[in-house]
Amino acid sequence: xxxxxxxxxxxLFSFSQDYLAFVGDKSYSSSKLIEFENxxxxxxxxxxxxxxxxxxxxxxxxxxDPASIHKPLALYLxxxxxxxxxxxxxxxxxxxxxxxxxxLTKEDISALKEQQLIQVRFTITQTYASGREKDVNRFARxxxxxxxxxxxx
Numbered sequence: 001x002x003x004x005x006x007x008x009x010x011x012l013f014s015f016s017q018d019y020l021a022f023v024g025d026k027s028y029s030s031s032k033l034i035e036f037e038n039x040x041x042x043x044x045x046x047x048x049x050x051x052x053x054x055x056x057x058x059x060x061x062x063x064x065d066p067a068s069i070h071k072p073l074a075l076y077l078x079x080x081x082x083x084x085x086x087x088x089x090x091x092x093x094x095x096x097x098x099x100x101x102x103x104l105t106k107e108d109i110s111a112l113k114e115q116q117l118i119q120v121r122f123t124i125t126q127t128y129a130s131g132r133e134k135d136v137n138r139f140a141r142x143x144x145x146x147x148x149x150x151x152x153x
Contacts, residue, residue, distance in 0.1 A: 021048050021057040023092045023099055030057060031149040036120060036140035043140035045120065047112075047150055050101065054109050054153055055089065059099045060138070064126050067093055069100035071123040071135070075108075077115035083108050098124055109153050117146040 021030040028048040036043040041061040048057045058069060068091040075083040085102035092099040100122075104112075124136045 019046065021046055021101075023057070023090050023101055026090075028055075028057070028101075031152075034142055034144055034146055034149055036142045038138055038140040040138065043120065043122075043138070045117075047104075047109075047153055048101065049153075050089070050103075052089070052103065054104045054106075056085070056102045056104055057099070058102065058120070058122060059097055060124070060140075061096055062093075062098045062124050062126075062136075063096055065093060065096070067098050067124050067126045069098045069122050069124055071125065073100075073102045074121040075112070075117055076119040076121070077111060078118050079115045081111060081115065083111060109150065113147055113150050113153070115147075118142065 019030040019032055020027045028050055031047040033044045033046045036045060038060070043058060043060040046057045048055050056073070058073070070088040070091050072087070073085045077083065085104065088100040089103050090101040119139060119141045121137065121139050124138065126134045126136065128134070
């Protein structure tokens with residue numbers, strides 16, 4: 001009887017841990033969102049699994065359409081190390097939110113498991129009808145211990 005009860009309850013516990021991140025017309029298995037504070041608007045980050053490996057999902061509010069996050073991303077760790085990702089692999093702008101996915105290497109994931117991610121730096125690029133672009137650089141910080149979000153990576 002105990003085994004039957006455990007088998008019936010196991011799916012409930014399994015499903016309660018699943019998160020998804022959406023970019024364009026695709027969904028990705030994700031960690032829980034981590035909130036980072038910024039002077040303008042909060043930034044939300046999670047770690048995701050893509051068809052090409054592990055990645056970082058980033059989302060922030062930005063009122064002026066069209067805009068995107070696609071230039072280099074810097075991840076600042078608690079020990080002073082800085083991880084960089086040169087270019088977003090996917091971007092989206094929906095409901096005044098800029099969204100991007102940045103690939104992470106196995107070495108990046110290893111460093112993020114060892115040291116807390118404390119700050120991110122990214123660039124929002126706004127494109128005008130004339131074709132001119134304006135870059136807005138942003139920093140965002142968190143006080144959460146981000147290492148716990150990497151379980152399963």
